[in-house]
Amino acid sequence: MVNETVQTLTIAGTDSGGGAGVMADIKTMQMRHVFSAAVIVAVTAQNTIGVQDFMPIPKKLIDEQFASVADDLKIRACKTGMLADVATVEAVVENLKKYDLGTLTVDPVMVAKGGAHLLSEDAIKTVREQLLPLADILTPNLPEAEELTGLKIANKDQMIDAAKKLQDLGVKNVLIKGGHQTESKESADFILLESGKSFWVSSPRIDTVRTHGTGDTLSSCITAEIAKGADVETAIRIGKKYVQATIANGIQVGHGHGPLNHWATFEGDGE
Ligand SMILES: Nc1ncnc2c1ncn2[C@@H]1O[C@H](COP(=O)(O)OP(=O)(O)O)[C@@H](O)[C@H]1O
Numbered sequence: 437m438v439n440e441t442v443q444t445l446t447i448a449g450t451d452s453g454g455g456a457g458v459m460a461d462i463k464t465m466q467m468r469h470v471f472s473a474a475v476i477v478a479v480t481a482q483n484t485i486g487v488q489d490f491m492p493i494p495k496k497l498i499d500e501q502f503a504s505v506a507d508d509l510k511i512r513a514c515k516t517g518m519l520a521d522v523a524t525v526e527a528v529v530e531n532l533k534k535y536d537l538g539t540l541t542v543d544p545v546m547v548a549k550g551g552a553h554l555l556s557e558d559a560i561k562t563v564r565e566q567l568l569p570l571a572d573i574l575t576p577n578l579p580e581a582e583e584l585t586g587l588k589i590a591n592k593d594q595m596i597d598a599a600k601k602l603q604d605l606g607v608k609n610v611l612i613k614g615g616h617q618t619e620s621k622e623s624a625d626f627i628l629l630e631s632g633k634s635f636w637v638s639s640p641r642i643d644t645v646r647t648h649g650t651g652d653t654l655s656s657c658i659t660a661e662i663a664k665g666a667d668v669e670t671a672i673r674i675g676k677k678y679v680q681a682t683i684a685n686g687i688q689v690g691h692g693h694g695p696l697n698h699w700a701t702f703e704g705d706g707e
């Protein structure tokens with residue numbers, strides 16, 4: 437008998453410009469050799485210059501997408517991205533509790549690189565109180581970690597403090613992304629695992645505006661590796677190498693925050 441193909445799920449918003457959201461997730465998962473399904477919770481009119489408009493999907497259609505996926509596919513790992521507003525976060529939480537969709541990575545997307553808000557202000561509390569306790573892995577960037585913890589994060593010690601506070605909120609494994617520390621020569625992410633083990637993954641900061649979708653790509657790669665059987669630490673280390681390669685080997689698309697090169701490969705990659 438043929439082995440069942442490894443299946444993953446992204447629960448997020450679309451990006452008409454092709455660089456972030458569900459589009460980045462599916463490209464990443466394809467490159468990491470897992471099958472990816474998608475529950476669309478918001479549609480954005482977006483390009484590399486900015487987000488021109490977006491609309492959340494009604495709860496009924498979110499519920500139906502979850503049911504369609506869960507009734508037929510065997511999802512080993514899933515991730516959330518843009519969740520738009522309170523009603524959408526609540527709909528996603530309800531469905532994540534209802535179905536077994538494997539290991540959950542939560543990328544708590546709040547503001548796009550261009551500055552547009554992809555999560556309403558009042559929904560941050562809903563994410564903190566209802567979604568975080570379900571997360572196996574949480575991957576906030578620095579502003580998102582500040583919003584979720586209420587802490588100011590201006591240095592490495594404060595990244596460590598924030599990770600501890602996020603674990604106190606019920607998250608098992610925390611990865612705080614350092615991509616927004618633009619004054620640093622390194623792009624260093626801090627990881628605090630469920631076991632209490634902690635470590636940094638660091639790479640040289642690449643001086644480019646072509647970083648649209650970095651967070652989506654990292655969390656999708658982690659989701660794919662987990663689905664294939666990697667432990668959390670290994671999945672994160674592979675994710676960091678992949679996202680670095682996608683930034684370093686840039687492609688030329690659009691006039692603003694350009695997308696990543698999802699075709700990129702890195703040394704020592706098994707795929
Ligand atoms: N200019 C850059 N050079 C190298 N790595 C980067 C750069 N910008 C972001 N990264 C890396 O990309 C990943 C996503 O980080 P970040 O951009 O902070 O997330 P988000 O897209 O959620 O804002 C992290 O691993 C981070 O270290």
Ligand SMILES: Cc1ncc(COP(=O)(O)O)c(N)n1
Nearest residue numbers: 449456457518548549648649
């Ligand atoms: C639908 C959607 N999801 C996520 C992001 C965040 O990506 P980035 O922070 O790189 O702009 C985005 N811009 N659009």
